[in-house]
Amino acid sequence: xxxxxxxxxxxxxxxxxxxxxxxxxxxxxxxxxxxxxxxxxxxxxxxxxxxxxxxxxxxxxxxxxxxxxxxxxxxxxxxxxxxxxxxxxxxxxxxxxxxxxxxxxxxxxxxxxxxxxxxxxxxxxxxxxxxxxxxxxxxxxxxxxxxxxxxxxxxxxxxxxxxxxxxxxxxxxxxxxxxxxxxxxxxxxxxxxxxxxxxxxxxxx
Amino acid sequence: xxxxxxxxxxxxxxxxxxxxxxxxxxxxxxxxxxxxxxxxxxxxxxxxxxxxxxxxxxxxxxxxxxxxxxxxxxxxxxxxxxxxxxxxxxxxxxxxxxxxxxxxxxxxxxxxxxxxxxxxxxxxxxxxxxxxxxxxxxxxxxxxxxxxxxxxxxxxxxxxxxxxxxxxxxxxxxxxxxxxxxxxxxxxxxxxxxxxxxxxxxxx
Numbered sequence: 001x002x003x004x005x006x007x008x009x010x011x012x013x014x015x016x017x018x019x020x021x022x023x024x025x026x027x028x029x030x031x032x033x034x035x036x037x038x039x040x041x042x043x044x045x046x047x048x049x050x051x052x053x054x055x056x057x058x059x060x061x062x063x064x065x066x067x068x069x070x071x072x073x074x075x076x077x078x079x080x081x082x083x084x085x086x087x088x089x090x091x092x093x094x095x096x097x098x099x100x101x102x103x104x105x106x107x108x109x110x111x112x113x114x115x116x117x118x119x120x121x122x123x124x125x126x127x128x129x130x131x132x133x134x135x136x137x138x139x140x141x142x143x144x145x146x147x148x149x150x151x152x153x154x155x156x157x158x159x160x161x162x163x164x165x166x167x168x169x170x171x172x173x174x175x176x177x178x179x180x181x182x183x184x185x186x187x188x189x190x191x192x193x194x195x196x197x198x199x200x201x202x203x204x205x
Numbered sequence: 206x207x208x209x210x211x212x213x214x215x216x217x218x219x220x221x222x223x224x225x226x227x228x229x230x231x232x233x234x235x236x237x238x239x240x241x242x243x244x245x246x247x248x249x250x251x252x253x254x255x256x257x258x259x260x261x262x263x264x265x266x267x268x269x270x271x272x273x274x275x276x277x278x279x280x281x282x283x284x285x286x287x288x289x290x291x292x293x294x295x296x297x298x299x300x301x302x303x304x305x306x307x308x309x310x311x312x313x314x315x316x317x318x319x320x321x322x323x324x325x326x327x328x329x330x331x332x333x334x335x336x337x338x339x340x341x342x343x344x345x346x347x348x349x350x351x352x353x354x355x356x357x358x359x360x361x362x363x364x365x366x367x368x369x370x371x372x373x374x375x376x377x378x379x380x381x382x383x384x385x386x387x388x389x390x391x392x393x394x395x396x397x398x399x400x401x402x403x404x405x406x407x408x409x
Binding site: 027046047048051052054055058059064068 | 243244245246247267269299301311312315
């Protein structure tokens, strides 16, 4: 019932198995599954594929691939719940995400203007930029522990997109472009290592 | 549930939501509850724990119900563990929220295999080990009768499952069909709001 739960894996075995599971789950050709291939943009993965992939990872490695966490986080961004949290803490006002979603256009400036008019918050000239920066850092914090490789992410580009449009599809793409074959491979290997089920690397061949 | 004999119950998709509530209710009656889940192990483990706390005997079974071989394995494991089944609650469902014109064949097949074929395969397999008077209960949905935006595949899959009741089991199999319908007992789930929001977004 718990396959893969006791096996000690080598690094090359993990890499090969992750590639195989991606081929099976996404129905793509093996040569397209390169280390840097992005699951969504390059391999056309969608939500149902991630369910399959998560299941197969649990069955094969005994390791959960928490794709649903990424999905939940993204729903919270789209909801503007994360923005509501940022504004509450910055301006000490109670803000409902529903209220923010009614603001048009969906920009930080318009939201701050709305709060100034309705709640009497006082704004400094650079507030918009600072709110977006905090928003981005909260969003990225929320993604820690998921299979996304966020190292070296272009935070400024992300902030620029969100400043113009809180629902920016480009911003979502920047984040999801970090879901690569290598990121999943590294995630699984990291979890196996933490559980003491990854064989130490031998001398370089 | 006044009978004091412990019942053996399978709840598919029993880790969370309505399936979890059903599993816990059976637990309160002292049943042996097989909690099937697909990917959310954390939620399923919590449900198994709560089943035990409420007086039931929990068993966790991970399976991908859109694969007939997985259903066979699931039922075989139950047979090994408990010998027989008294109640099957076919609750697990998955979906792709899209209008019909936007659905891909893959998405359609996924929903039909998970929500509709799984019930058939499950009934075929489970009936082999069901006790006399055992029950197979399938959950339906408001979407099986009404037009709900984005429910092109899910609604059809649920309507098909509801219709399955019209083909009862043969006399040689003791299990019987019983359908529940959201029509009579709609649920107010925060999830439906989440779905509505998710639908507005990009495919993934």
